[in-house]
Amino acid sequence: MIQDYVMQTGVNILLAWSVYIILLSGSLSFANGGFMAIGAYVSAVLTVKFGVPLILAAVLAGGVAFLFGIGVAFPALRTRGLYLILVTVGIAASVRAMLESIDYVGGIQGFSGMSGASPWHVVALVVIVGAALWLLSRSRLQRILDAVREDELVAASMGINVLYLKLACFGAGAFIAAVAGSFYAHYILFVRPDEFGILASVYIVLYVVLGGMNNLWGALVGATIMTLAPELMRGLAQWRPTVFGLLIVVLLLVRPNGLLPFRIPTTGRAKRRAVKP
């Protein structure tokens, strides 16, 4: 039972981080449910139909999603703000529609036969991605991303390749969402396209918004609360969805910038170095 919670929470943390990474460059993506679907299906086909080991299949599926993410982000990133959000919604809807139309992966009937994922795969991935994000948050790259997020024109005028950075973030987010989707599919054992609809993407963004968009811990806390709170509320029976919805509303009213809104300082060490004689 604990393993299930670990698995679900771990997958959702990874998905939240996949959105957070894209947010680092100032873009908000509602396409990550679609990237998760690509990971789930590609890895499932690789393991079930071609006998590829799970870890390798997950990495390859992540690679496919990375290329797909960059491929769609290249034209999508020509838009900004609300328009970009709508484009990413369209990407998620297109992925679902595409999977529904491909008979090779079962179409709307879904795809089964996968197995082998354990919560420890996800825990290991959470540790790796978390460590990478933590190192990033202490690095010079974080300051470059901050610059891009705050003002793209100024960042570009300083010689930063904004498009390259945004594409890299989009691709990295797609990669992480896809690997999480791979492990999810191999744990749940059966996937259908409608599991990865728009609502899934909205939930992933909500994890980050609720937890806080300015640091990696916010996404982690948001995903954990959003995953475990409904389970802890099972005793409320039919009132559970209502109370859960109200909880989200209250949290957003009380903490509009998320539960952990702080930014991790990245300039301290540089300053210290700068003031040394």
Next chain:
Amino acid sequence: MKTIRAIIIACLAIPLAITSAVAQTAKPPLKVGVLLPLTGFQASYGEMYKVALSMAFEDINKSGGINGSHVELTVQDDQGAPAQAALLFRRYVAEGVVAVLGPISGTMWETVAPLANTLKTPALNWTALKPGISKKPYALRLHPADDTMIPEGVAEFRKKLPDVKRVVIVGDQKEASGASGVEEFRKAAQAQKLEVIELVGFETRTSDFSPVAIKIRGLAPDAVFLSAFMPNTLALLKELEAQNFQRPILANALIWAGAFPQLVGALGKNVYTIGFNTNEPAPQIKGQPEFVTRYIKTAAETTKMPQPANVANTTLAYDAVMLLAQTLRDRKIDGATDVQKARDAIAETLSSMKSYSGFNTLTMRESGDGHIQSHLLEVDVQNKRWKYSLAPIDRIGSK
């Protein structure tokens, strides 16, 4: 002398009886898990099956439990979501249930069936329609799938309405059960040498059915075969009525269970479905009239279901519990039996079972699905219930 002997026997017998009773009640309970949608869009279905399952477990415990163990029933809300069903199934396994009843819909059953085999825990389903999704030996479905129900229903439909030659098949093409129903209707129409003019699809979240209704009317079929859930069916019927389309409509069993006959009103006058039970008393089946009366009464007292509650396949939910109870008794399983051994024994017995007779007489197919002879039903608009469309003598497969 006789009195003294009687007193001595009584003195010996009473403590023995008490000891035996204590020993019986001291056995740990047998845990059985149930997965039902109690919230979400399928909640009304969860409610109707919960009544039947509770009746069955109440009957078992009233008669002394199973092999001296009380049966402990836990019902969890899967919200009609496959991921939740999988999560809760794993939770039941961890909690040491001997078997899980449910989940109910084809989509969720398809998710849980492989899991049941991976975790070696028996799961029994009594509702799902999509063919080919059960997995022996641990995941068995007692309900007949659409690949037997639809051919049997279409055959009786032809018998009832022999003038029907050309049909349009309409269905929810974006939902697994709806789409598989469309495919089975296509095969059945072909087998009955009916001309299929066209397949007309729509999506689950369609709210405006006027384009679908216009298309159907334009194709001028003799009848419509429909595979869709109740809300879509009701919306389509309303639109067809508005466009004065008066041809018969045969829907698969997706509308048989639930509140369709109470909600459809006069729109249901040309509607047929396929099922194996109605609220009509069937005196030839032992206990069925009493079950129907009791079910309707219990549902009225304990739920907000539209009245009179539609019994439909709730008889099979009751049968599922009784079949499990019989298996536990036969394999001498009680609360003290090692849980995994109990699970393996249940799966072994159920997967090798050929037939079962309760309120329904079912035979098991190699696929792990049950077969119950299905019949054509129509709406009894006045009494708000389903009724058999053909007289017993005319029904296919009736003895």
